[in-house]
Amino acid sequence: MPADDALRALVRPVIVLGTGGTISMQGPRARPALDAEHLIESAPVLAAVPSLSAETVMALPSSHMSLGEALALSRQAAALAGEGNGVVIATGTDTLEELAALCALGYRGEAPIVLTGANRPASASGADGPANLVDAVAVAGSPRARGLGVCVCFGGELHAAMTVRKVDSTGPAAFGSPVAGPLGRVVEGRLWLHATPLPPPTIVPMGLDHAVEIVIATLGGDGAPLQRAARDADGVVLVAFGAGHLSTGLWRALCAAEVPVLITTRADRSSMLFDTYGFEGAEADLRSSGAVCVPFLSAPAARMALLCCLGAGLDRQAIADALSGFDAR
Secondary structure (H helix, E strand, O other): OOHHHHHHOOOOOEEEEEEEOHHHEEOOOOEEOOOHHHHHHOOHHHHHOOOEEEEEEEEEOHHHOOHHHHHHHHHHHHHHHHOOOEEEEEOOOOOHHHHHHHHHHHOOOOOOEEEEOOOOOOOOOOOOHHHHHHHHHHHHHOHHHOOOOEEEEEOOEEEEOOOOEEOOOOOOOOEEOOOOOOOEEEEOOEEEEOOOOOOOOOOOOOOOOOOEEEEEOOOOOOOHHHHHHHHHOOEEEEEEEOOOEOOHHHHHHHHHOOOOEEEEEOOOOOOOOOOOOOOOOOHHHHHOOOOEEOOOOOHHHHHHHHHHHHHOOOOHHHHHHHOHHHOOO
């Protein structure tokens, strides 16, 4: 059956929350222009959806979205999904990865929350927004998406919120899951799932008011950036080399850090070894340091997870317990 027939068969109401982003942008120098209603009108096939509504929450480039606005948006999406609605968040790709993680950590329900957007403005030749929106609505209303949680739908693929990464700055296949792989695909309004993600921990912050810095290991770098971050911030995400390695200076700065530290690695297909190497600052040292190893999270997702943990009042041990699922065990 054609796509409109598949869309007529959706089983739950779907609400599109518009926030701005490239999917809404038009003009020779693109700026937000389309509200949520106009986004729906840009994809005429969506008229076949039995119950589809739209709300414009904000009209911002996602690079301008504040942590407070992101938290309010995630709460709104969770409340609507908790009432049995499939929710689509149409947002910008610059910070979609972080917003997806925030939504996933704060929501546990049967109806899905689906994030999507575009890498090409609505007025551009080959604009990808309408197709992505149709696919996201199809997922949000699909009976197969029951219990899926929060996911990202882009370029015909479906990705888990906690392991998705932006992998292309300008092309239509903007997002991928280098560590875990996609969950499935959307084809002419039909959802095909071959995997379901492990549920992330539920971490509901009172606010996102803490400061969390990201420090990246670099060739020739010393421990000064980590020392400054550990002094000035409430927590740090440390992005290590390879399979969990640091320079001598960074390793010693890590040992001296008195704030919570999460460790991931620079590799897109990130994982950390346990006891293969024996030089100073190798993986066994990092694992014995008291830092929390989360190699299956990207640095932006790890920062969001730590912000949520701190905002929920978790101490170091509680943070380690909550995020243990993002490391091999």
